[in-house]
Amino acid sequence: MPGSGGGGVLVLAGTPIGDPADAPPRLVAELSGADVVAAEDTRRLRRLTQALGAEVRGRVVSYFEGNEAGRTPELVEALAGGARVVLVTDAGMPSVSDPGYRLVAAAVERGIRVTAVPGPSAVLTALAVSGLPVDRFCFEGFAPRKPGERLARLREVAADRRTLVYFEAPHRIADTLAAMAEVFGPDRRAAVCRELTKTYEEVRRGPLAELARWAAEGVRGEITVVVEGAAPAEPGGLDPAELVRRVRAREEAGEARKEAIAAVAAEAGVRKREVFDAVVAAKHAPPAAG
Structure with missing residues (x-):
């Protein structure tokens, strides 16, 4: 069960994806007021703060894919002790295809407050x-x-x-x-x-x-x-013979049957089971009369 979490706050701070001028004003305030700033790349953080005219007074630590597992407990303990920890990545929102999910999950488990500074999103x-x-x-x-x-x-x-x-x-x-x-x-x-x-x-x-x-x-x-998303399947869809023909064409090109069935189902906008059943039925169908 999550605990009380203390008075600490984890702030996920979105950073510009290209133009520093896109940074929200609150980002400067959070970076300046943080007890700890955990950055994916401390050099990029330095360049960003220079561009924004922000002064980081708190401790700066690196937090990237290679040290995420080892550094998370340290940051959670700082949060549990009342620290305001600001997490930034190289661009965009932390934890979205970037480091951060592990720390968020650990903070939530300890009952620590997690909030965010919305920012640009690719x-x-x-x-x-x-x-x-x-x-x-x-x-x-x-x-x-x-x-x-x-x-x-x-x-x-x-x-x-x-x-x-x-x-x-x-x-x-x-x-x-x-x-x-x-x-x-x-x-x-x-x-x-x-x-x-x-x-x-x-x-x-x-x-x-x-x-x-x-x-x-x-x-x-x-x-x-x-x-673009897939187009809705046409009423009635492809007939079973056409489904079988497409699967066989893929198999002749070297594709495994399982993958061929999945690909044809996706193309036709039907369930894989429907294609599979058509292939099996064709296999056991009696030969056409000569």
Whole structure:
């Protein structure tokens, strides 16, 4: 059971994703008044505070993926003792594809108050400028690095009708877009948002296959990808024979049956079981009369 937690407060402080002028005024006040500032990169924190004219009077410690597990207990004890701990990452909101979740969970478990300083968000900014539907969306973070795992993860959401938002590294963006074109279909609309709010901001919109060809030439900078959700299945859908034909075509191309069934189900907007049943029925159907 969570304890009383003491008088400490954990402040998750959103930081600019590019332009320091986007920082909220409250960020300066929180950084100046913190007992402890835990930063993903203390050098970036120093540059940010210089740009904002903020003076950090409290203790500054590093808090990144490599030391997150070891440093969390230390910060929780400081919080339990009444400290105001401000957590910042390199850009955006802590714990959203950045360090922070572990500390938040530990603080909540101890009954420590957790609050936030809202700030710029690459997810929402990219979504807003993408030109794609924004009424329902799903943030998928970074796609897996290994090709097989990446394809499997994409297949899980291929039939999702919500707009999908991803982060990606520049050296992997071409492969990820090519995988998306393979799983979601080459004509699925998307937007590649690069260097948002920075001097060389660029938003490239188009079908996934076209974007994959563009990215193959090389892309630099921080990247957020927004992908259109799946179209609703047409009434009646594809007939079983067509489902079987598509599965067989993928198998002949070297794809395993399980993956082929999942991909065809996503393309057709039907349940995997429906495709599986069609394949099994075709396998046991009597041969056509000569």
